[in-house]
Amino acid sequence: MVGANLGDLRSRLLVQCQPGQAKNAARVASTHGTGLVLTGRTPGPVVRALREHGFTGPILCDANRYSGRRRSPAVSGLRASWTAEQQDLGLVAVTDSGYLGEHDWLGLRRILTDASRQRGPVIPMLPLAARWFEHSVDGLVAELNHFGLPAAVAIEHPRDPFSVRYLIRGFLELLEAEVPILLLRSNVSALGALCHGAHTAAIGTTCALRHLYPRGGRGAPRLPSIAAFVPRLLDYRPLPTIATQTPPAWRCDCPECDGRPLITLARSQRPEASAFRHSLSAQLTLHDRLCRRPVPAAAWHELCGNALAEHRYLAESLPDWHPPTNLRAWYQLTRDALAEHVQLPRQPALGQDQRARG
Numbered sequence: 316m317v318g319a320n321l322g323d324l325r326s327r328l329l330v331q332c333q334p335g336q337a338k339n340a341a342r343v344a345s346t347h348g349t350g351l352v353l354t355g356r357t358p359g360p361v362v363r364a365l366r367e368h369g370f371t372g373p374i375l376c377d378a379n380r381y382s383g384r385r386r387s388p389a390v391s392g393l394r395a396s397w398t399a400e401q402q403d404l405g406l407v408a409v410t411d412s413g414y415l416g417e418h419d420w421l422g423l424r425r426i427l428t429d430a431s432r433q434r435g436p437v438i439p440m441l442p443l444a445a446r447w448f449e450h451s452v453d454g455l456v457a458e459l460n461h462f463g464l465p466a467a468v469a470i471e472h473p474r475d476p477f478s479v480r481y482l483i484r485g486f487l488e489l490l491e492a493e494v495p496i497l498l499l500r501s502n503v504s505a506l507g508a509l510c511h512g513a514h515t516a517a518i519g520t521t522c523a524l525r526h527l528y529p530r531g532g533r534g535a536p537r538l539p540s541i542a543a544f545v546p547r548l549l550d551y552r553p554l555p556t557i558a559t560q561t562p563p564a565w566r567c568d569c570p571e572c573d574g575r576p577l578i579t580l581a582r583s584q585r586p587e588a589s590a591f592r593h594s595l596s597a598q599l600t601l602h603d604r605l606c607r608r609p610v611p612a613a614a615w616h617e618l619c620g621n622a623l624a625e626h627r628y629l630a631e632s633l634p635d636w637h638p639p640t641n642l643r644a645w646y647q648l649t650r651d652a653l654a655e656h657v658q659l660p661r662q663p664a665l666g667q668d669q670r671a672r673g
């Protein structure tokens with residue numbers, strides 16, 4: 316079974332889903348040779364059902380004790396029974412940590428101490444307030460290096476944590492820790508994280524699983540209709556928007572779409588299921604391509620630049636069109652970092668490949 320040790324998770328883009336979505340998500344994940352993060356309190360029956368149906372990919376379990384109005388604080392510690400249950404299922408265990416507010420060093424040490432006393436393999440889950448990445452990354456890295464444990468992070472933010480440059484800068488510093496870092500509960504920025512050295516990352520199937528919203532905030536926005544991931548824009552858009560405001564020649568070559576125009580998603584007999592599978596498969600396809608590039612970080616930078624150019628082109632004729640702020644932040648920050656550290660090789664642009672097919 317793949318995923319019984321940490322090494323099996325290296326460079327993988329996982330799909331983070333609710334238990335009720337696991338069967339469909341596993342189908343897409345299998346096509347791309349990857350696995351799942353199951354978010355829920357009782358993953359055992361779902362994991363057993365997936366294995367009985369032949370799913371052999373890695374599975375991580377996210378207890379989600381750190382989110383919602385009644386979230387637990389990190390200082391409440393870890394339950395050994397949660398870790399043991401995952402290991403009995405043959406999985407690498409992720410701890411059921413509570414939320415880590417800014418400067419909660421006591422909570423951080425409680426999680427890491429408890430995790431270090433549990434039998435391995437175990438990954439401490441660190442659900443971090445965004446402000447950890449502003450001034451506290453050095454200390455966070457020092458604690459992780461001291462305990463010598465890998466860490467999975469989810470980052471709280473009212474909108475998108477990767478839309479602010481201090482956070483991307485801090486996250487890239489976190490990746491310099493001597494231990495593997497996993498990014499869970501993310502959106503397309505998970506691809507950027509992997510290109511910059513994250514051990515594993517996960518894209519969520521829903522808004523709530525692509526973000527960690529602050530307690531008492533507005534939470535996940537309620538979209539008026541089904542949305543789908545648009546590869547050229549590196550963003551989700553509602554199906555009616557895709558049908559009426561993006562070029563009809565835009566096709567998707569993910570295994571689910573097999574070259575069909577994106578506008579056909581809205582005409583599908585089951586548009587929600589089609590958009591679900593396409594959105595995951597398209598992001599996994601992009602990840603597969605980025606991994607094959609000589610310098611994935613440079614390829615990610617280029618991909619963000621191409622997507623921003625497409626957004627700007629659409630915004631010329633659509634006044635209400637807003638480019639996603641995370642792409643601009645990634646593009647600006649990685650431009651500076653790459654210019655400083657990486658000799659960019661000449662390579663065909665991912666966006667140019669797509670344009671030729673479109």
Ligand SMILES: [Zn+2]
Pocket residue numbers: 567568569570571572573593594596597
């Ligand atoms: Zn597709």
